[in-house]
Amino acid sequence: MGCCCCCCAFRTTESIETCIVAKNVSHFVGKWLSSDQAIMNQWLQQQIEEVDRKTSPDPLDPSVESFKNTIESNAELLMFFNQMFTESPTKRKRKNGTPQVRNYHHMLTLINHVLKKSPEFNDSTTLVTFPITAILTKPMETIGGYAAFLNPNVNSHIKDILNTWGRYLQSLASCYILNTDKWLSAKALEKMGGNFEDDFVCDPSKPHYGFSSWDDFFTRQFRPNVRPVASPDDNKVIANACESNPFRVEKNVTKQGKFWIKGQPYNIKFLLADDPLVDSFVGGTVYQGSLRVFYYHRWHSPVDGKIVKAFVADGTYYSIPLSNGGNEYSVVISDYFQGYLAEVATRAIIFIEADNPYIGLMCFIAVGMQEVSSCEITVEEGQKVKKGQQLGTFHFGGSSHCLVFRPGVELVFDFHGYKPWPGQITTSGIKINSRIATVPK
Structure with a gap:
């Protein structure tokens, strides 16, 4: 979201923060998550309900299970991962007074749940392209979360989890979201420039426009000459x-x-x-x-x-x-x-x-x-x-x-x-x- 002040170019970082807080701008990094906190809460609640409806929990992916074992075998990490949920801000709590993500067990179950899901988009402006970030939004803001997410051992496990999700996003199964109701809808294509078929290498006559996976879609290439090089012979x-x-x-x-x-x-x-x-x-x-x-x-x-x-x-x-x-x-x-x-x-x-x-x-x-x-x-x-x-x-x-x-x-x-x-x-x-x-x- 833009600032209405004409002088915002090259303002100091301190004045940027003042401008944002004063105007109550709700803006997630890179606009990768919905800027509407209510939509974020709604999406997260939907994931929780999907998990809770299951008569028996899904087995944890090996990458998630290994992360769980590391948390529970390290006293310092166990303290941090408990602390980040007891510190969670009250504004992110449900009506019954408990946080949406209740504890680190709940966090791991939700992460496990989204590892077989592609990033979401729909015409109601709900946009949750960072599903794990949505799960961790409030824990990230706590002292416990700050300490835990800087830990090299934690980041090694998170890397394994993201690689697991990445393998799914590079598979044909991840294409279910590449349809005219979601990422290939008129609204989504408009947000990608409005001339998708002319700008990008694709084949609208094929399923999923010819993309073989979510990752194939996201790393799509421009057609030749769509983005000409500025002054190609001038090295200044x-x-x-x-x-x-x-x-x-x-x-x-x-x-x-x-x-x-x-x-x-x-x-x-x-x-x-x-x-x-x-x-x-x-x-x-x-x-x-x-x-x-x-x-x-x-x-x-x-x-x-x-x-x-x-x-x-x-x-x-x-x-x-x-x-x-x-x-x-x-x-x-x-x-x-x-x-x-x-x-x-x-x-x-x-x-x-x-x-x-x-x-x-x-x-x-x-x-x-x-x-x-x-x-x-x-x-x-x-x-x-x-x-x-x-x-x-x-x-x-x-x-x-x-x-x-x-x-x-x-x-x-x-x-x-x-x-x-x-x-x-x-x-x-x-x-x-x-x-x-x-x-x-």
């Missing part, structure tokens, strides 16, 4: 690496800023996963853009150049910072936390030596958030790439990305009339391959 022009909305630009970034505090300055050491090349970017510039649920989810090279290094850094999946002064609805403004997530979430990190020596070494980072933490790199170290060439893709969706430049690189950004968050939320954002910045040399 930097192309947008993802279909995205501008979120933030920060200059003179520090190596070890306190990224978890209210102001959340970028921390290059953690943003780049403490890679040996970190020092090359201290004092440089970070641009971050945000993907939305309906966007194209592949990443393209912003410059002509050579891949110097490319790797995936494992991270957290459900961590949000406790920097909101105890606000029990901190997660509903979690777009505000994208800077934090860029430094702790699972992410693909690709260093590129630009052909333009003025740009030189730069870095592209694809940030996987929560369920969308499967980042696939499709280029190799030493490979030459052209501006607009694919670098990789998110699976099951997408969330955020960063471009990182060395100190001394002057950049004139072009946001095509859009404003950094909380500015306009558009159907397609700034198109991929279009100009995002220009350098003077």
